[in-house]
Structure formats: structure tokens, C-alpha cells
Amino acid sequence: MKVTKICCIGAGYVGGPTMAVIAKKNPDVKVTIVDINQARIDAWNDFDVSKLPIYEPGLAEIVQETRGRNLFFSTEIDKAIDESEMIFISVNTPTKTYGKGKGMSADLKYVELCARNIAKVAKTDKIVVEKSTLPVRTAQAIKSILSNTGSNVKFDILSNPEFLAEGTAIADLLNPDRVLIGGESEEAIESLASIYRSWVPQELILRTNVWSSELSKLTANAFLAQRISSINAISELCEKTEANVNEVAKAIGMDSRIGSKFLKSSVGFGGSCFQKDILNLVYIARSYNLQAVADYWEQVIILNDHQKRRFADHLISTLYNTVSGKKIGLLGWAFKKDTNDTRESAAIYVADYLLNEQANIAVFDPKVSNEKMLSDLNYLNTRSEEENSKLIHAAETPYEALKDAHAVAIMTEWDEFKTYDWRKIYTNMKRPAFIFDGRNLLDKSEMEKIGFEYFSIGQ
Numbered sequence: 459m460k461v462t463k464i465c466c467i468g469a470g471y472v473g474g475p476t477m478a479v480i481a482k483k484n485p486d487v488k489v490t491i492v493d494i495n496q497a498r499i500d501a502w503n504d505f506d507v508s509k510l511p512i513y514e515p516g517l518a519e520i521v522q523e524t525r526g527r528n529l530f531f532s533t534e535i536d537k538a539i540d541e542s543e544m545i546f547i548s549v550n551t552p553t554k555t556y557g558k559g560k561g562m563s564a565d566l567k568y569v570e571l572c573a574r575n576i577a578k579v580a581k582t583d584k585i586v587v588e589k590s591t592l593p594v595r596t597a598q599a600i601k602s603i604l605s606n607t608g609s610n611v612k613f614d615i616l617s618n619p620e621f622l623a624e625g626t627a628i629a630d631l632l633n634p635d636r637v638l639i640g641g642e643s644e645e646a647i648e649s650l651a652s653i654y655r656s657w658v659p660q661e662l663i664l665r666t667n668v669w670s671s672e673l674s675k676l677t678a679n680a681f682l683a684q685r686i687s688s689i690n691a692i693s694e695l696c697e698k699t700e701a702n703v704n705e706v707a708k709a710i711g712m713d714s715r716i717g718s719k720f721l722k723s724s725v726g727f728g729g730s731c732f733q734k735d736i737l738n739l740v741y742i743a744r745s746y747n748l749q750a751v752a753d754y755w756e757q758v759i760i761l762n763d764h765q766k767r768r769f770a771d772h773l774i775s776t777l778y779n780t781v782s783g784k785k786i787g788l789l790g791w792a793f794k795k796d797t798n799d800t801r802e803s804a805a806i807y808v809a810d811y812l813l814n815e816q817a818n819i820a821v822f823d824p825k826v827s828n829e830k831m832l833s834d835l836n837y838l839n840t841r842s843e844e845e846n847s848k849l850i851h852a853a854e855t856p857y858e859a860l861k862d863a864h865a866v867a868i869m870t871e872w873d874e875f876k877t878y879d880w881r882k883i884y885t886n887m888k889r890p891a892f893i894f895d896g897r898n899l900l901d902k903s904e905m906e907k908i909g910f911e912y913f914s915i916g917q
């Protein structure tokens with residue numbers, strides 16, 4: 459079937475960029491992104507594209523080109539479902555915060571609501587595409603909801619997980635390593651494949667069964683996160699043995715069987731996906747009574763929590779075992795550079811540990827607001843909102859954040875941090891002036907020449 463109208467439910471980090479690229483590459487297909495969040499849709503429709511709700515390099519240009527031509531943002535969900543032949547579900551699937559599976563399994567209530575909405579509205583046959591990351595066998599639940607409507611509408615369900623990384627979303631979408639489509643109906647699979655074929659070479663479009671596709675997404679994230687936890691485990695050993703983690707990573711990465719990517723030691727991985735998806739994998743393994751499998755993958759998370767904790771502990775012990783009343787400057791709050799997303803960012807947890815020790819924290823991040831930082835901390839529920847807002851604030855400039863600070867902690871690898879006037883920063887800090895570089899971003903010898911006491915990860 460030739461698809462002419464697509465609807466995507468969920469105008470978030472995945473739905474927005476993914477559909478913008480589909481619209482750009484398929485000018486003859488009408489793409490409508492819908493969401494229940496009116497403010498988010500208004501921001502996507504803002505005339506000034508610098509105000510889009512998501513910051514991704516290259517995104518604003520594509521939205522500018524396609525919006526109003528064949529890309530539309532709306533809260534009229536039923537209308538968009540009704541008129542489309544293909545519906546992507548791209549809503550959030552966070553870790554459950556209540557009931558059975560609390561803290562482990564994915565909360566599928568938003569996905570179920572979408573399925574019920576589609577079932578209610580659809581009058582013509584639809585291809586329903588799972589774009590959200592879902593536990594293996596979720597398609598069965600969606601199918602059950604859709605096939606019990608009593609109508610004669612035929613629904614084909616496909617799994618088409620998204621592998622983009624934030625900060626490089628547009629580049630990843632334009633040049634994907636592969637596109638994965640899992641499904642039963644060959645016709646439905648080919649309808650979706652033809653959308654991607656507008657720019658993705660045929661040999662990179664992989665067809666599998668639905669369950670392999672669903673499980674491949676969780677597995678890909680588990681493998682990627684495992685590499686970071688593996689190199690972070692080695693970083694601690696490096697610090698005890700005078701080995702250098704950058705040198706070790708380079709040496710092993712040159713082995714073509716290992717490969718050089720994703721071996722950057724850090725204060726710990728963050729982001730909305732890795733932890734959530736591994737916890738989900740662990741939960742699924744436990745639900746099948748596969749204890750050894752579950753314990754194996756859980757260790758990736760345990761090590762990541764350890765890495766964040768030991769970074770904060772090292773800072774506190776170096777500052778003579780107390781940070782109480784001391785100003786600590788944090789550079790970066792986003793979970794990685796080139797994004798305004800802060801979900802599960804290591805900075806949130808490190809700040810929380812330091813606040814427990816009564817530090818005063820000033821943060822500078824080029825893309826994150828004071829309100830966002832406070833809401834991230836308040837969400838942890840460690841102390842009252844009043845206390846948080848007294849103890850931490852976002853500074854307008856890095857120089858303000860670091861003035862009179864006892865220490866700098868680098869939490870995000872923003873390129874601009876390297877270009878700052880570190881001599882000026884040093885002059886305005888308390889002595890001794892410490893740098894704790896959670897991203898191994900700065901040049902150790904240069905910083906030491908200026909006068910800093912410089913610590914990085916795994917060196």
C-alpha cells in the first residue's frame with residue numbers, strides 16, 4: 459500500500475526529529491505529529507524556530523523547510539488518526555513508579571492509551587508502528603486491544619525501534635547504521651520500508667519478526683551501556699595502578715573485534731534510555747525466572763551508580779572531608795553535550811550527594827534553565843523544594859558560577875568549556891583551586907601549569 463498520510467502520536471525527542479526527517483525526505487507524504495501537551499505543540503508551531511521544544515543541531519532548519527508544507531503539529535489527535543493510513547506510537551515509556559514492577563519495568567499506560575484511542579477512532583485499515591521502546595511481546599498487547607473493537611478495521615502492527623542518539627539525532631536519522639522493521643504482514647513491512655527507502659539504502663533496511671525487533675532495541679542499549687560501565691570499572695583500577703584509562707581505551711579499541719567507539723570513561727552515563735531499558739530487560743528476565751541473566755545486566759546499572767557516587771566522594775574527601783558551606787561550581791547539567799535533555803543526568807545525582815553534605819552549588823549549562831535544574835532535584839524528593847532553591851542556582855555565565863568556588867566539577871562535555879579563560883577562572887577561585895573533570899575534557903598539564911589541582915577519571 460502506498461502511504462500518503464502519516465500520523466505520529468508523541469511530539470517528543472523521538473517523534474519530533476524522526477517525523478521531521480521523514481517529512482523532509484517524503485515531500486508527497488503528509489506527516490502530522492500530535493500530542494496531548496498543548497504547550498509542547500505550541501512550541502513546535504512557534505514562528506521563531508529557536509524556540510522549538512527540543513534542541514538538536516540541524517533540527518530547526520528541517521522544521522523550517524517542512525512545517526506547513528507536509529509537516530504539521532497538532533493536538534487534534536482523533537482527526538489525525540482518522541485520516542492517516544500509518545500511525546506511529548512514539549510516546550514515553552518511563553520506568554514504573556508504582557505497583558508491580560515499580561522501579562524496574564516500563565510503564566506502558568501511555569502506549570495502551572494510544573492503542574485504545576486508535577481502536578476507538580479508526581474507520582479504515584491502519585498500519586500501527588511501535589516507535590517507542592517497548593518490552594518484548596508488547597505488540598501482542600497492542601494487537602489484542604486493536605482486534606477487540608468489534609469493527610471490521612484491519613490493523614497491522616509493526617515494530618520499528620529508533621536508534622538515534624540525542625545531540626546527533628538529525629545526523630543519525632539521515633545516515634542510520636540500519637533501520638529495523640519487525641512484523642508479520644509483508645505488505646505492511648514494505649509500506650513502511652518504502653518510506654525509509656526515500657533516503658536509506660535498501661540493504662540497510664532490516665526485516666525481522668516482531669519479537670526480534672522489540673528485543674533488539676533493549677539489547678542494543680544494554681550492550682552500549684555495558685561498554686561504558688566496563689571502561690568505567692577499569693577507570694577505578696587505573697587510578698590505583700597509575701595506568702591511564704584513555705591509553706587503555708585506545709589500546710583495546712584498536713582491536714577491530716572490540717572497536718573504538720563508546721569507550722569514553724566518564725562520571726557515569728545518563729539519559730532517558732540506558733537505565734530505563736536495562737532495568738526493563740532485567741525485569742523481563744526475572745519474570746521468566748532467568749536470575750543469572752537478570753543479575754548479569756543489573757550489574758551495568760550498579761557500576762554506573764557506583765561511578766557517580768565515587769566521583770562525589772572523591773571531591774568531598776579531597777576538599778578536606780567537608781564541603782559544608784563551600785561553593786562548588788558545576789559545569790554542565792545536560793546528560794551529554796549538544797542537548798537540553800537532562801533526564802537521568804549524572805549531574806543531578808552528584809549535585810544531590812553534594813547537597814546532602816551542605817555544599818552551595820552554582821551551575822552553568824549553556825542549554826538548561828534554573829527551573830529545569832530545580833525540578834530535576836525536587837523530583838528526587840531528598841529535601842524540601844525551599845532547601846533546594848536555597849542551596850543551588852543556575853549562573854548566567856561560567857565565570858559567575860566559578861567565582862569564589864572551592865572546586866569546579868565538569869559534568870557535561872560541552873565543547874565551549876575547553877575555550878574558557880581558565881587563567882581568569884583560577885584567579886577568581888579560592889585556593890587551592892580544584893578541578894574534578896568528570897569528562898576528561900581539559901588538558902591536565904595546562905591546568906596544572908595555571909595552578910589548579912586537577913583530577914580526572916581513570917588517570
Ligand SMILES: NC(=O)c1ccc[n+]([C@@H]2O[C@H](COP(=O)([O-])OP(=O)(O)OC[C@H]3O[C@@H](n4cnc5c(N)ncnc54)[C@H](O)[C@@H]3O)[C@@H](O)[C@H]2O)c1
Pocket residue numbers: 467468469470471472473492493494495498535548549550551568571572589590591592620621622623624730731
Ligand atoms: N529520547 C531518545 O533519544 C530516544 C531514542 C530512541 C528511542 N526512544 C524511545 O522513544 C519513546 C519516546 O521517547 P521521547 O524521548 O521522545 O519521549 P518524550 O517524553 O520526549 O515524548 C513523548 C511525548 O508523548 C506525549 N504523550 C504521552 N501520552 C500521550 C497520549 N496518550 N497521546 C498523545 N501524546 C502523548 C507526551 O506528552 C510527550 O510529549 C520512548 O519509548 C523512548 O524510550 C527515545
Ligand SMILES: O=c1ccn([C@@H]2O[C@H](COP(=O)(O)OP(=O)(O)O[C@H]3O[C@H](CO)[C@@H](O)[C@H](O)[C@H]3O)[C@@H](O)[C@H]2O)c(=O)[nH]1
Pocket residue numbers: 591620621622623624625679682686719720721722723724725726727728729730731732793794795
Ligand atoms: O563512551 C561513552 C559514550 C557515552 N557516554 C554517556 O552515555 C550516555 C548516553 O549517551 P548516548 O548513547 O550518546 O546518548 P542517548 O541519546 O542516550 O542514546 C542512547 O539511547 C537512545 C535511546 O534508546 C538510543 O536510541 C541510542 O542508540 C543510544 O546511543 C551519556 O550520558 C553519555 O555522556 C559515556 O559516558 N561514554
